[in-house]
Amino acid sequence: MFKDIVLAVIAVGFGLLLNAQSVSSGLKEEANIYGKVFDAPLRVAENDSLLFHGLYNRKPLILALVFTRCYGVCNPFLLRLAEYIQLRDKDDSFSVLVLSFDPKDSVDDMKLLGKRYGLENNTQWTFAVTDSIESLNRSIGFYPSWDSSIEQFDHDALLVGINNEGFITKKLIGIRQPHDLDLLIASVNNIFSPTYRLPNRNALFSCFNYDPKTGKNTPGLGLLFIALPAIVTVILLLSISYFVRHKPLG
Structure with missing residues (x-):
């Protein structure tokens, strides 16, 4: 008993x-919603760099955090995102930044990652690295940790929506359904979402x-x-x- x-x-x-x-x-x-993303310097090619605001000032931005040596969620995460955006019938109201949070990743590594998904010539997508990843991670509330026993990062599959003023409008953790991504894109374009209840x-x-x-x-x-x-x-x-x-x- x-x-x-x-x-x-x-x-x-x-x-x-x-x-x-x-x-x-x-x-x-x-966490960090409505905060401003850190204006990190980005390297998108060996001799080509720009500040973060150079991207989101042009168009609202979806930021995806990955690293190229990932054996876990990064590849299905990016594959799902690429498939979803392809199904949006050439919606160019936003851009996508795929940024490595691994200091060991190089510009060439990110170029190969883009090529793996057939996105190397897609102007809507940017693959980049930064020397200021820790400051950027803090600004978005992203804290990957290195596991030396398996030589991999323990991390969330994170998408961050950033509007054209650099403010974080929405975050999604994990591989999500199309409806969630629709809400993310609506948020970066400052479209009111009736599913959010304002505090009262x-x-x-x-x-x-x-x-x-x-x-x-x-x-x-x-x-x-x-x-x-x-x-x-x-x-x-x-x-x-x-x-x-x-x-x-x-």
Whole structure:
């Protein structure tokens, strides 16, 4: 009996952990929104460089962070993005910057990456490296970590929407559905999206309350209501266990 109760508590705890991971991913997508991207110097060819604003001032920008030696998500991530943009029937309202966050990547490495996807002559796409990747990463809230045991970066598959004034309008983590990418492109073109609810005093049951002045989230009542069933279940299981163990033998 007690063993079953312990297993049930572990299952509830695992469910809470999965929910926390989902919330954590959502919070990372909100981090640095409406902040300005760092104006990093970019190298797009051996003798050709420009500042970041030289791209987003021309057209709103979708920024994809990758590294060329990635054995994991980078390739399917870029492939999905390229397929999606190709299906948009030559929508030229934005540009795409594929930027390496690996200091070991060179301009030639990024050229080969573009060629791998048949994008080397596509003017909508730019493949680049920068010597200021740490400052750029901080400005967008991107923190890859190097795992020396497998010689790979542990990182999110991140897309960042940047409007033509250099402000971050939306972030997407992971390989997403076309609808999510539609919202990203709408955001960089300053198109209102009715799916976003603006913060207001009537939103009493939000999981997190976002303060646009500080850019921080604080826990809301909604988070308590989500966790409440699990908390009540654990309390009931512990109570039953206590009474079973202390029940007088008749």
